[in-house]
Amino acid sequence: MNLPETNVMSNCSNFTKGFSSPMSLIIQNASYVVCDSTRIKRDCDLLVEGQRIAAVGSGLTASAEATVLDGRGCVVVPGLINAHTHLYQNFLKGISPGIPLVPWCNEILFPAVGAINAARKAGNLRVGYLWSAAAALEMIHAGTTCCLNMDTVTDETVTAWEDAGFRGIMAYTLSNKWVPAELRSAEEEMRRKTMAFVARHHHPDGLTTVFLAPSTLFLCDDPFLKWAGEQARANNLGMQIHISETAGEVEDSLKEYGLRPVEKLEQLGLLEPRLSAVHCCHLTDKEIDMIARSGATVVHCPKSNMKLADGIMRAVDMKKAGIPISLGNDGCASNDLLDMWEEMRAAVMLARVSCQDANALTPADAFRMATADAARTCRVDAGVIEPGKLADITIIELKSAHLRPFHGDDPLNMLVFCACANDVRDTIINGKVVMRDRKVITLDEPAILNEADAVEAPLYTGRSDYKF
Numbered sequence: 001m002n003l004p005e006t007n008v009m010s011n012c013s014n015f016t017k018g019f020s021s022p023m024s025l026i027i028q029n030a031s032y033v034v035c036d037s038t039r040i041k042r043d044c045d046l047l048v049e050g051q052r053i054a055a056v057g058s059g060l061t062a063s064a065e066a067t068v069l070d071g072r073g074c075v076v077v078p079g080l081i082n083a084h085t086h087l088y089q090n091f092l093k094g095i096s097p098g099i100p101l102v103p104w105c106n107e108i109l110f111p112a113v114g115a116i117n118a119a120r121k122a123g124n125l126r127v128g129y130l131w132s133a134a135a136a137l138e139m140i141h142a143g144t145t146c147c148l149n150m151d152t153v154t155d156e157t158v159t160a161w162e163d164a165g166f167r168g169i170m171a172y173t174l175s176n177k178w179v180p181a182e183l184r185s186a187e188e189e190m191r192r193k194t195m196a197f198v199a200r201h202h203h204p205d206g207l208t209t210v211f212l213a214p215s216t217l218f219l220c221d222d223p224f225l226k227w228a229g230e231q232a233r234a235n236n237l238g239m240q241i242h243i244s245e246t247a248g249e250v251e252d253s254l255k256e257y258g259l260r261p262v263e264k265l266e267q268l269g270l271l272e273p274r275l276s277a278v279h280c281c282h283l284t285d286k287e288i289d290m291i292a293r294s295g296a297t298v299v300h301c302p303k304s305n306m307k308l309a310d311g312i313m314r315a316v317d318m319k320k321a322g323i324p325i326s327l328g329n330d331g332c333a334s335n336d337l338l339d340m341w342e343e344m345r346a347a348v349m350l351a352r353v354s355c356q357d358a359n360a361l362t363p364a365d366a367f368r369m370a371t372a373d374a375a376r377t378c379r380v381d382a383g384v385i386e387p388g389k390l391a392d393i394t395i396i397e398l399k400s401a402h403l404r405p406f407h408g409d410d411p412l413n414m415l416v417f418c419a420c421a422n423d424v425r426d427t428i429i430n431g432k433v434v435m436r437d438r439k440v441i442t443l444d445e446p447a448i449l450n451e452a453d454a455v456e457a458p459l460y461t462g463r464s465d466y467k468f
Contacts, residue, residue: 023049023050023063023065023066024047024048024049024050024054024062024063024065024066024067025047025048025062025066025067025068025069025391025428025431025433026045026046026047026048026060026061026062026066026067026068026069027045027046027069027070027071027076027393027395028045028060028068028069028070028071029043029044029045029070029071029072030043030044030045030046030071030072030074030075030076030395031043031071031072031073031074031075031398031408032074032075032076032408032411033046033056033071033075033076033385034075034076034077034078034367034385034411034412034415035056035078035384035385035386036078036368036371036372036383036384036385036386037364037365037367037368037371037372037412038364040411040412041056041057042408043058044056044057044058044060045057045058045059045060045071046060046071046076046385046393047060047062048391048393048428048431049431050431051390051391051430051431052387052388052389052390052391052431053385053386053387053388053389053390053391053393054387055387056385056386056387067433069395069426069433069436071395073397073398073399074395074396074397074398074425075395075396075398075411075415076385076393076394076395076396077143077367077371077385077393077394077396077415078371078372078375078382078383078384078385078392078393078394079143079144079145079146079371079382079392079393079394079427079428079429080142080143080144080145080340080341080370080371080374080394081144081145081146081147081148081326081340081370081371081374081375081377081378081380081382081383082139082144082146082147082148082327082328082329082338082340082374083147083148083276083299083326083327083328083374083377083378084148084150084240084276084278084299084301084326084328084329084330085135085147085148085149085150085328085329085330085331085338086149086150086151086330086331086332086333087131087132087135087147087149087151087157087331088128088131088151088152088331089331089332089333089334090131090132090134090135090138090332090338091131091332091452092331092332092333093332093333093336093337094336095333099308100246100308100309100310101245101246101308101310102246102248125154125156126156126451126455127455128152128154128155128156128157128160129154129156129157129159129160130160130448130451130452130455131157131452132154132156132157132160132161133160133163133164133443133448133452134448134449134452135147135332135338136160136161136164136166136443137164137440137443137445137448137449138337138338138339139166139338140164140166140427140429140434140435140440141421141422141424141427141435141438141440142338142339142340142341142421142424143340143341143394143396143421143424143427144338144340145166145167145382145392145393145394145427145428145429146166146167146168146169146374146375146378146380146382146392146429147166147167147168147169147338148169148171148211148240148276148328148377148378149168149169149170149171150171150173150213150215150240151170151171151173152173153170153172153173153193153197155197155200155201157170158170158201158208161207161208162207162208163442163443164434164440164442164443165207165429165430165432165434165442166207166429166434167207167208167380167382167392167429167430168207168208169208169209169210169211169238169378169379169380170197170201170208170209170210170211171210171211171212171213171238171240172194172197172198172210172211172212172213173213173215174190174194174212174213174214174215174219174220174224174228175214175215175219175220176190176219176220176221176224177218177219177220177221187224191227194212194231195231197210198210198235198237202235202237207429207430209237209238209379209380210237211232211237211238211239211240212228212231212232212237212238212239212240213239213240213241214228214239214241215241215242216241216242216243216245216249217241217243217249217253217261217264217265218249218252218253218256222268225268225270226268226269228270229268229269229270232274233274237274238274238275238276238377238378238379239270239274239275239276240275240276240277240278240299241265241270241275241276241277241278242277242278242279243261243262243265243277243278243279243280244260244261244262244277244279244280244281244282244283244287245278245279245281245282245305245310245311246281246282246310246311247282247311249261249282250282260284260287261287262277262283262287262290262291263287263290265277266290266294271290271291271294271296272294272295272296273294273295273296273297274379275294275296275297276296276297276298276299276326276377277291277296277297277298277299278298278299278301278328279299279300279301279305279310279313280298280300280313280314280318281305281310281311281312281313282311283314285317288314288317288318288321288323289321291318291321291323292318292321292322292323296323297323297324297325297326297373297376297377298313298318298323298324298325298326299325299326299327299328299377300313300315300325300326300327300328300347300369301327301328301329301330301335301343302327302343302346302347302350303329303330303335303337303342303343303346304329304330304331304334304335306346306350307334307335307336308334312350312354315347315351315361316351316355316357316360316361319361319365324373324376324377325369325373326369326370326373326374326376326377326378327340327343327344327347327366327369327370327374328343329343339421340370341415341416341419341420341421343370344363344366344367344369344370344416345366345416345417347361347365347366347369348361348362348363348365348366348416348417363410363412363413363415363416363417364412366416367412367415367416371383371384372384380392390430390431391428391429391430391431392428392429392430393427393428394424394426394427394428395424395425395426395427395428396415396419396423396424396425397423397424397425398423400420400422400423402418402420403418403419403423422438424438425437425438
């Protein structure tokens with residue numbers, strides 16, 4: 001396709017900080033609208049009314065007060081969804097040496113958590129806001145409209161999301177063993193704090209919801225894991241857990257329980273549709289079948305798994321088994337970027353080289369993992385563009401040299417293999433434009449990043465040496 005040589009700019013009026021949601025929004029004359037991984041429309045409009053998509057088609061009209069975005073020379077896609085991350089690691093980009101998971105926890109992760117806890121005890125609550133706001137900025141710039149964040153839990157993270165207009169799921173991290181005692185609350189206190197956090201921040205009709213996240217089997221004893229499952233069912237919450245990330249984890253599970261990790265999940269009654277299992281690098285055919293029958297989902301973090309040499313998820317076998325697979329960036333200490341475009345590319349290429357099959361995983365497969373399947377994992381009514389769905393939308397501009405000429409016969413092939421975060425022009429979340437013409441309009445980006453620079457250096461200076 002030869003794109004028209006137009007100045008692809010937004011026609012919307014200037015926004016001010018603290019803007020309110022318009023009654024309607026229309027994207028006109030979009031060159032492509034990717035409704036999902038199998039349905040792509042050309043040369044059409046998209047109408048948003050309030051928080052939801054109202055119509056997709058040609059010749060749509062909106063009220064005179066509607067926000068108007070010019071879609072010429074652009075691809076409109078569902079907002080990308082990061083189905084697993086740890087935003088508190090946002091200040092740890094680029095510092096991890098080439099070490100595997102357990103030494104990485106000792107040398108990188110636990111000292112950072114210790115420094116964070118010390119700063120918070122000293123009254124510095126701002127740091128949680130800063131890592132969350134900086135991460136939201138990065139994700140919005142890359143067209144990510146929602147993330148599932150397994151985190152060092154703070155109210156300030158939710159405040160940052162609210163200020164940014166970002167859709168977030170806080171997966172409340174639970175542990176009562178293995179992690180150094182200095183870095184976690186006593187179990188009864190953790191139970192109380194968990195349910196109080198749910199009461200404050202779980203808003204299924206809003207932008208913020210809460211999952212329960214027993215971090216992994218070896219961080220929680222059986223009674224604590226069962227309690228988490230009971231609370232999730234009683235309060236209709238999602239759950240997320242790291243499973244079979246390393247071969248050593250599987251060996252330890254066999255020694256302690258006589259069961260592989262997925263078998264242990266089933267024994268505990270946790271293997272069910274509300275659960276998303278992260279990493280899953282070392283599963284047998286039997287375990288894959290167990291997940292498929294349970295209705296649970298899995299989250300693939302290819303870049304993190306490659307960096308830490310954890311192993312390779314059998315994504316192709318899981319796809320054949322009918323398991324919904326989502327993509328996640330994981331934390332910045334083990335990925336370094338919150339960029340779902342890179343994650344999609346990595347997923348496709350890792351599957352192909354591990355299977356020695358150049359068609360093992362397609363760009364359409366990876367796109368579905370970052371949109372529709374991720375929405376299912378995150379329990380949000382988004383991930384596709386169709387009337388009635390939440391208006392979480394990303395607009396990609398096709399002007400840069402690396403996207404030209406744009407071969408429109410297979411837009412997803414072009415986007416997954418060629419698109420970059422900087423190609424995202426506009427990001428819309430819950431019907432609101434939060435980034436227009438590559439400028440985030442809900443946060444003061446320079447001020448936040450400058451403050452993060454000032455906080456990060458002293459925060460991690462002289463940190464304690466936590467080891468188990």
